Amino acid sequence: MPPPADFRAQIEALRPYLLRYASLQLRDAAAAEDCVQEALLAALTGQASFAGRAKLRTWLTGILKHKIVDAIRRQAREPVVPAEADEEPGEIDELFSERGHWNERPAAWGEPDGALEQAQFFRALEMCLERLPLRTARAFMMREHIGFETGEICKELDITPTHCWVLLYRARMTLRVCLQQAWFAR
Amino acid sequence: MKLLSCKETTRLVSQGLDRELAFGERVALRLHLAYCIGCRRAGRQMTFLRRAVRDLAART
Numbered sequence: 001m002p003p004p005a006d007f008r009a010q011i012e013a014l015r016p017y018l019l020r021y022a023s024l025q026l027r028d029a030a031a032a033e034d035c036v037q038e039a040l041l042a043a044l045t046g047q048a049s050f051a052g053r054a055k056l057r058t059w060l061t062g063i064l065k066h067k068i069v070d071a072i073r074r075q076a077r078e079p080v081v082p083a084e085a086d087e088e089p090g091e092i093d094e095l096f097s098e099r100g101h102w103n104e105r106p107a108a109w110g111e112p113d114g115a116l117e118q119a120q121f122f123r124a125l126e127m128c129l130e131r132l133p134l135r136t137a138r139a140f141m142m143r144e145h146i147g148f149e150t151g152e153i154c155k156e157l158d159i160t161p162t163h164c165w166v167l168l169y170r171a172r173m174t175l176r177v178c179l180q181q182a183w184f185a186r
Numbered sequence: 187m188k189l190l191s192c193k194e195t196t197r198l199v200s201q202g203l204d205r206e207l208a209f210g211e212r213v214a215l216r217l218h219l220a221y222c223i224g225c226r227r228a229g230r231q232m233t234f235l236r237r238a239v240r241d242l243a244a245r246t
Contacts (some may be wrong), residue, residue, distance in 0.1 A: 021243040100191025105224035112234045122245040125238055143204065144239040150204045161205075169200040172232045179235075 014057055018064050025068050025141045035067040072156050092173050109184050128178035140171035190218045192225050199229040
């Protein structure tokens with residue numbers, strides 16, 4: 001096990017990453033900062049349980065996830081967004097005809113994994129994520145960023161599985177269209 | 187068996203990322219995807235989104 005001072009320094013070095021991780025999910029800089037602070041504190045006091053088994057970043061991210069869930073619960077108790085804001089089918093319906101066929105067939109993205117090597121692409125992705133309605137974004141990020149199962153998302157957001165799948169579907173379809181315009185069509 | 191529309195297909199593809207689809211759903215989905223390039227692309231793009239978001243915190 002590394003000596004305490006060294007351990008502390010290693011943990012501190014990961015702070016920007018953790019802050020970013022929490023901000024992506026919470027969309028609230030102050031709440032993200034609190035989560036990271038709590039996680040780092042827990043990490044320093046619980047150093048013994050690290051024992052170098054996992055990568056330090058993975059271990060810290062695991063602690064941070066719990067803090068983020070607590071923050072989501074706190075936010076859920078003070079609903080700032082009226083549910084209706086996320087209930088409009090809007091954009092998705094415009095993609096299809098009345099009979100449910102594509103109005104405009106999705107374009108090919110070629111070998112999209114090349115985009116994963118480019119910082120610019122991630123900025124486009126982030127911009128697209130910011131445009132999603134709050135609850136839609138929250139459900140999507142809980143699923144794809146933190147990696148929760150649908151059941152956990154339902155519980156934390158207090159919605160039914162069906163509603164959860166609708167939110168995830170909308171998020172994916174909206175992000176597809178946004179990335180098509182912001183990146184792949186360039 | 188009822189044929190799926192593109193809207194229903196994309197909805198099922200999305201749900202397939204979140205839950206295990208029933209046998210009938212999988213069959214109907216495969217059938218539609220076999221002849222619909224638009225839905226195949228949309229499906230691939232949704233899977234790509236998953237990879238991209240997983241990478242997001244480590245970038246920038």
